[in-house]
Amino acid sequence: MKSVACIICLLGSLLHEGFGLKVQYNGDEVLKIVPQNAQHAQYLQDITTELLLDLWKPPTPEAIHAGGEVHLRIPSSHVNQIKDSLLQYNIPHNVLIDNVQQLVDSHKVNEKTTTKVSLETYNYTKYHPxxxxxxxxxxxxxxxxxxxxxxxxxxxxxxxxxxxxxxxxxxxxxxxxxxxxxxxxxxxxxxxxxxxxxxxxxxxxxxxxxxxxxxxxxxxxxxxxxxxxxxxxxxxxxxxxxxxxxxxxxxxxxxxxxxxxxxxxxxxxxxxxxxxxxxxxxxxxxxxxxxxxxxxxxxxxxxxxxxxxxxxxxxxxxxxxxxxxxxxxxxxxxxxxxxxxxxxxxxxxxxxxxxxxxxxxxxxxxxxxxxxxxxxxxxxxxxxxxxxxxxxxxxxxxxxxxxxxxxxxxxxxxxxxxxxxxxxxxxxxNAVVIRSLSINVLLAIAMCLHSTLSS
Structure with a gap:
């Protein structure tokens, strides 16, 4: 019983820290797909809806149309199956991101504040929690x-x-x-x-x-x-x-x-x-x-x-x-x-x-x-x-x-x-500034003409 309690306690600690809750994208790929005709578009609409795929572009399956660029995140469990079907239907595609999790990890930033935020050192070229x-x-x-x-x-x-x-x-x-x-x-x-x-x-x-x-x-x-x-x-x-x-x-x-x-x-x-x-x-x-x-x-x-x-x-x-x-x-x-x-x-x-x-x-x-x-x-x-x-x-x-x-x-x-x-x-x-400038210019011209005529 003690060992079970320890395991439960450990799991609880992990969940509290957020580690156990993380959604992972290991092996997920983002494909760029360009349907060539209505049949291609319909096929992409169907698989996106049926598999609840994460459609990055366009935002809805209904918006997929012939000639329109489609960016689709494919879970690792479906990558080979979907790539095979795209080849079978002669639908042009290429890989935009070959491992989504790797990309997420490579740009991961510190999730916890380690020092007090200071405007003097605040980094505007970083993402902040x-x-x-x-x-x-x-x-x-x-x-x-x-x-x-x-x-x-x-x-x-x-x-x-x-x-x-x-x-x-x-x-x-x-x-x-x-x-x-x-x-x-x-x-x-x-x-x-x-x-x-x-x-x-x-x-x-x-x-x-x-x-x-x-x-x-x-x-x-x-x-x-x-x-x-x-x-x-x-x-x-x-x-x-x-x-x-x-x-x-x-x-x-x-x-x-x-x-x-x-x-x-x-x-x-x-x-x-x-x-x-x-x-x-x-x-x-x-x-x-x-x-x-x-x-x-x-x-x-x-x-x-x-x-x-x-x-x-x-x-x-x-x-x-x-x-x-x-x-x-x-x-x-x-x-x-x-x-x-x-x-x-x-x-x-x-x-x-x-x-x-x-x-x-x-x-x-x-x-x-x-x-x-x-x-x-x-x-x-x-x-x-x-x-x-x-x-x-x-x-x-x-x-x-x-x-x-x-x-x-x-x-x-x-x-x-x-x-x-x-x-x-x-x-x-601004209108006042423009009017002032105009008046000053006119005055300068008048003075210049007066000076010329006087001489």
Missing amino acids: MDEIYEWMEQIKQRHGDVVTKHYLGQTYERRSIYYFRIGYPSDKKKKIMFVDCGFHAREWISVAFCQWFVNEIVSTHRSNTVLNNVLKEVDLYIVPIFNVDGYIYTWTTERLWRKNRAPFNNGSCYGVDLNRNFDVQWCTIGASKDCNSNTFCGPSATSEPETKALSGLIEAIKQDIIFYLTIHSYGKMILLPYGYTLNLSKDHDLMMEVGKRANAKMKEKHNNEYDVGASSHVIGYFDSGSSGDWATDIGIKFSYTFELRDNGTYGFVLPEDQIKPTCEETTTAIMSMVEYVNEKYLEN
């Missing part, structure tokens, strides 16, 4: 209190707090808003890393950057560094490739809602699933989740002041405009394309990395509904963009840490071009 991010948020608030305030957005299903920063100079006047959120999908760690990088960039340069300094007098940046807190923590403790939140369904037989399919815009009509086992499960109803309720509630309250809504995801290297649920274009599509292309051109100058720009359903080649970007447009926000960051599938959702810096640099450049657009088109201060 949630406890470090919480501490980082608090220190950002304390260190940069002249321009930063931290606010409570709401609570997750597992009763964790979601916070957002409000960054801007204090003002008695009502200010315009640029809204940025990161971390909708738990496994998209680069999104969360970007928001931390971007906040640091703003607080570090707002005094030396003339445009930013001017903008923050009349515009507040609302930044949600991580939205899907429960899911993000779960990717660190249990399942690295988890996507959804952690709400249970069917008496705990399945978990999680795709938060970017849960907004009240053509909810669950296309490109989403009502099966709670699916990665694109839209939930039992629109805004059913505490996370989406909290975000939509805040945005509804301030929507009249929001100029830009930017939501950051991965992967695919795209700047997407509404809409995802229809081929129809939004009413401000042409203007949004102009601003999006300008952002992309600035981005390309940074690392010669070009993104695709266009309406979501046109660029990605499939439909989706219930997204925050489409919802933002439909409630009247003029500029709504979804950024899909690096890469194109070489690493997929397991982007190496050496890619964080260039990814964040180019994305910051793109968003700063939008900040510049706001400065040019929307600010009173």
Whole structure:
């Protein structure tokens, strides 16, 4: 009995530390498959659905079509069988990732905080667990209190707090808003890393950057560094490739809602699933989740002041405009394309990395509904963009840490071009500056003419 008790105690200890709970991907492969005809596409739809395979691109089996690129994670137990069947059906394919677990392990970071978080030593080129991010948020608030305030957005299903920063100079006047959120999908760690990088960039340069300094007098940046807190923590403790939140369904037989399919815009009509086992499960109803309720509630309250809504995801290297649920274009599509292309051109100058720009359903080649970007447009926000960051599938959702810096640099450049657009088109201060310059130029010309005539 003593030996049994010791074994139980040991198992309990392992489970407590998280080792016994880890989902392993040993021998799993990610295949790039290109169906050549409708029969190929149907076959891929069928095996993905029947085997509940993890479809990385596109997000739903229904979106697989002839000529469209498919990225599919195959469990080691099915790799040979599926490769054989692809050869049998003459479906072109190649291996993107030959061992998913090896890739996860090679980019694994320390899961536990070993030292107290310090802004002086905080490494923005590393992925950070949630406890470090919480501490980082608090220190950002304390260190940069002249321009930063931290606010409570709401609570997750597992009763964790979601916070957002409000960054801007204090003002008695009502200010315009640029809204940025990161971390909708738990496994998209680069999104969360970007928001931390971007906040640091703003607080570090707002005094030396003339445009930013001017903008923050009349515009507040609302930044949600991580939205899907429960899911993000779960990717660190249990399942690295988890996507959804952690709400249970069917008496705990399945978990999680795709938060970017849960907004009240053509909810669950296309490109989403009502099966709670699916990665694109839209939930039992629109805004059913505490996370989406909290975000939509805040945005509804301030929507009249929001100029830009930017939501950051991965992967695919795209700047997407509404809409995802229809081929129809939004009413401000042409203007949004102009601003999006300008952002992309600035981005390309940074690392010669070009993104695709266009309406979501046109660029990605499939439909989706219930997204925050489409919802933002439909409630009247003029500029709504979804950024899909690096890469194109070489690493997929397991982007190496050496890619964080260039990814964040180019994305910051793109968003700063939008900040510049706001400065040019929307600010009173900028208009005053331009008028002052014009008057000074006219005065100089007048004085020059007077001097010439006098001589």
